[in-house]
Amino acid sequence: MRSKYQRVLLKLSGESLAGAKGTGIDTERLGQYAEQIKEIASSGVEVAIVIGGGNIFRGLSGATRGFDRVKGDQMGMLATVINSLALSSALESVGQPARVLTAINMFPIGEHYSKWKAIEALKRGEVAIIAGGTGNPFFTTDTGSALRGIEVEADVMLKGTRVDGVYTADPEKDSTATKFSEISYDEVYNRGLKVMDLTATALCKENGLPIVVFCMDTPGNLAKVIAGEPIGTLVY
Numbered sequence: 284m285r286s287k288y289q290r291v292l293l294k295l296s297g298e299s300l301a302g303a304k305g306t307g308i309d310t311e312r313l314g315q316y317a318e319q320i321k322e323i324a325s326s327g328v329e330v331a332i333v334i335g336g337g338n339i340f341r342g343l344s345g346a347t348r349g350f351d352r353v354k355g356d357q358m359g360m361l362a363t364v365i366n367s368l369a370l371s372s373a374l375e376s377v378g379q380p381a382r383v384l385t386a387i388n389m390f391p392i393g394e395h396y397s398k399w400k401a402i403e404a405l406k407r408g409e410v411a412i413i414a415g416g417t418g419n420p421f422f423t424t425d426t427g428s429a430l431r432g433i434e435v436e437a438d439v440m441l442k443g444t445r446v447d448g449v450y451t452a453d454p455e456k457d458s459t460a461t462k463f464s465e466i467s468y469d470e471v472y473n474r475g476l477k478v479m480d481l482t483a484t485a486l487c488k489e490n491g492l493p494i495v496v497f498c499m500d501t502p503g504n505l506a507k508v509i510a511g512e513p514i515g516t517l518v519y
């Protein structure tokens with residue numbers, strides 16, 4: 284497989300993992316993700332993954348229901364660990380070695396994350412799944428994935444989600460929204476586009492990490508992005 288990138292940080296949405304059910308983990312969706320990831324990893328691309336937790340718990344929505352925000356965010360971070368374990372299991376069941384590294388020490392559920400352990404795993408051909416977000420409340424997994432992408436020196440952050448790119452407005456709410464094939468970090472900020480949170484976008488800008496937003500729910504799309512096909516939106 285032709286590859287534009289050597290090392291990637293793939294961000295997967297927790298909510299997408301729920302599939303049509305809208306909550307929890309859809310095993311069919313999980314298996315479909317595992318196959319797509321195996322396809323690129325077995326062609327030699329080094330793959331680090333950060334996965335969200337929105338299919339299980341979000342701290343902010345917990346706070347609106349009376350939960351303490353910090354405890355709610357800790358619940359959200361644990362949700363990302365559950366999703367990471369599920370993904371590592373799905374990868375191993377299709378023959379793709381994977382290792383879970385956690386932002387907070389919770390050995391033996393995963394190994395405590397460090398940049399060097401992640402890179403060691405990548406060089407061995409294992410998919411490094413970096414769980415628990417940044418380890419801090421008041422952040423998102425988008426910011427966690429920007430942070431880890433920069434730390435592990437990825438060539439690009441691939442945001443695999445339910446929509447096929449960045450639009451002039453949320454395409455799930457505004458049917459007249461149009462898609463950008465590419466857009467600068469500053470324009471995302473100036474237009475107030477909500478496809479990623481601003482902390483994540485700012486971190487990527489400051490550290491020169493390009494982002495590709497694409498639809499992960501269509502099988503084969505991940506390999507197309509890796510091959511440099513112009514699907515999705517490049518944020519640079």
Ligand SMILES: Nc1ncnc2c1ncn2[C@@H]1O[C@H](COP(=O)(O)OP(=O)(O)O)[C@@H](O)[C@H]1O
Pocket residue numbers: 296297298299335337425443444445446448449450451452453454455476477478479
């Ligand atoms: N300008 C925009 N362009 C594309 N998607 C947008 C935009 N504004 C908001 N979104 C929303 O962002 C979502 C993608 O973010 P993601 O973090 O994967 O979702 P979630 O937070 O629901 O897990 C899309 O499903 C879409 O509804």
Ligand SMILES: O=c1ccn([C@@H]2O[C@H](COP(=O)(O)OP(=O)(O)O)[C@@H](O)[C@H]2O)c(=O)[nH]1
Pocket residue numbers: 295296297298299334335336337338340341342343355356357358359360362363415416417418419420421422423424425427
């Ligand atoms: O560094 C982090 C990353 C995540 N979270 C919590 O984990 C939840 C799940 O992550 P996110 O909403 O980013 O998941 P996604 O939208 O990708 O499913 C968030 O709502 C936060 O409560 C956090 O507190 N710190």
